[in-house]
Amino acid sequence: MAKVKFFATFREVTQEKETEVEACSVEELLHKFVDKYGKKFEKLVFEKDEIPTELKLRDYVKILVNGRNIEHLDKLKTRLKNDDIVAIFPPVGGG
Amino acid sequence: MLTDRDMERYDRQILLDHIGRKGQEKLKKARVAIVGAGGLGTAASLYLAAAGIGKMTIIDCQVPELSNLNRQVLHWEEDVAMTNKAESIKEKLSSLNSDIQIEAITEKITTENIDVLKDATIIVDCLDNFSTRYSLNEFCVKNQKPLVHAAVEGFYGQLTTIIPSKTPCLKCIFPKMTDKEIFPIIGVTTGLFGALEANEVIKLITDAGEVLAGKLLFYDLLSNSFDIIEIKKNEKCEVCANI
Numbered sequence: 001m002a003k004v005k006f007f008a009t010f011r012e013v014t015q016e017k018e019t020e021v022e023a024c025s026v027e028e029l030l031h032k033f034v035d036k037y038g039k040k041f042e043k044l045v046f047e048k049d050e051i052p053t054e055l056k057l058r059d060y061v062k063i064l065v066n067g068r069n070i071e072h073l074d075k076l077k078t079r080l081k082n083d084d085i086v087a088i089f090p091p092v093g094g095g
Numbered sequence: 096m097l098t099d100r101d102m103e104r105y106d107r108q109i110l111l112d113h114i115g116r117k118g119q120e121k122l123k124k125a126r127v128a129i130v131g132a133g134g135l136g137t138a139a140s141l142y143l144a145a146a147g148i149g150k151m152t153i154i155d156c157q158v159p160e161l162s163n164l165n166r167q168v169l170h171w172e173e174d175v176a177m178t179n180k181a182e183s184i185k186e187k188l189s190s191l192n193s194d195i196q197i198e199a200i201t202e203k204i205t206t207e208n209i210d211v212l213k214d215a216t217i218i219v220d221c222l223d224n225f226s227t228r229y230s231l232n233e234f235c236v237k238n239q240k241p242l243v244h245a246a247v248e249g250f251y252g253q254l255t256t257i258i259p260s261k262t263p264c265l266k267c268i269f270p271k272m273t274d275k276e277i278f279p280i281i282g283v284t285t286g287l288f289g290a291l292e293a294n295e296v297i298k299l300i301t302d303a304g305e306v307l308a309g310k311l312l313f314y315d316l317l318s319n320s321f322d323i324i325e326i327k328k329n330e331k332c333e334v335c336a337n338i
């Protein structure tokens with residue numbers, strides 16, 4: 001099981017601070033969350049093209065696995081193992 | 096050396112074991128650059144001036160607008176469209192603390208003029224966009240200067256302290272950030288995060304407690320929830336991998 005922490009808008013939509021989930025990759029984890037938390041979560045996380053071929057994360061969705069941004073790992077294909085800690089948050093940029 | 100007036104002015108913080116006379120002397124010798132004189136810059140510079148940072152440089156090219164006043168509380172009605180933001184803060188803080196040196200730079204920081212930050216020992220990111228933050232990050236990594244980062248939106252903010260060659264840099268944590276022209280914000284969020292940035296600077300200078308090195312703090316003011324997560328360096332980071 002991976003331990004997942006939600007922040008800000010993700011916390012609002014999921015109504016949870018953290019959860020545990022069995023998933024082999026970040027992609028699978030997000031699919032499980034779409035099933036669990038529904039359309040609202042899906043809309044928050046994924047871009048929807050006219051004809052969806054490949055899932056694409058929205059720009060503001062940042063995912064860290066054990067403190068590393070998945071951009072620098074295998075993006076959505078990043079593998080997950082037991083006890084990995086996943087953080088999902090929308091970094092902000094204002095000042 | 097601390098003067099009698101310093102001893103009196105800073106008495107309540109000199110009383111702290113974590114600061115003491117030695118710590119106060121370090122604060123007096125410190126040179127801190129505050130990049131951005133908006134909401135974060137207002138709160139950070141206010142508390143740093145009050146704490147007795149010997150020399151502060153405040154940098155911003157903008158002029159206060161009425162819509163800034165809900166959070167940039169060192170710019171007042173009389174300043175709207177009348178003065179530069181860095182100058183405005185310099186003027187207010189000089190009457191709060193005339194014993195410190197405050198320099199205002201009224202230009203936008205670019206890769207061309209970023210060397211104006213060379214003299215600073217610590218740099219505080221009070222910017223409102225990531226494109227300038229990335230330049231600042233590169234400069235700090237290259238010149239091995241600690242960078243205190245905060246960013247805010249709405250009731251929400253993030254904070255971390257980057258210590259080049261020790262911690263991940265901004266590009267490791269937030270690659271590919273895009274910028275918004277206008278973001279919704281309540282003044283208390285910038286006030287809180289600017290004050291937290293000042294606190295990181297004071298701890299860096301005096302060695303008090305611990306700073307958020309390799310840690311990212313989130314605070315959600317709507318639910319009063321506070322989280323710290325560990326962050327790791329990207330070994331292939333284009334900015335900090337070979338430092």
Ligand SMILES: [Zn+2]
Pocket residue numbers: 263264265266267268329332333334335336
């Ligand atoms: Zn880096």
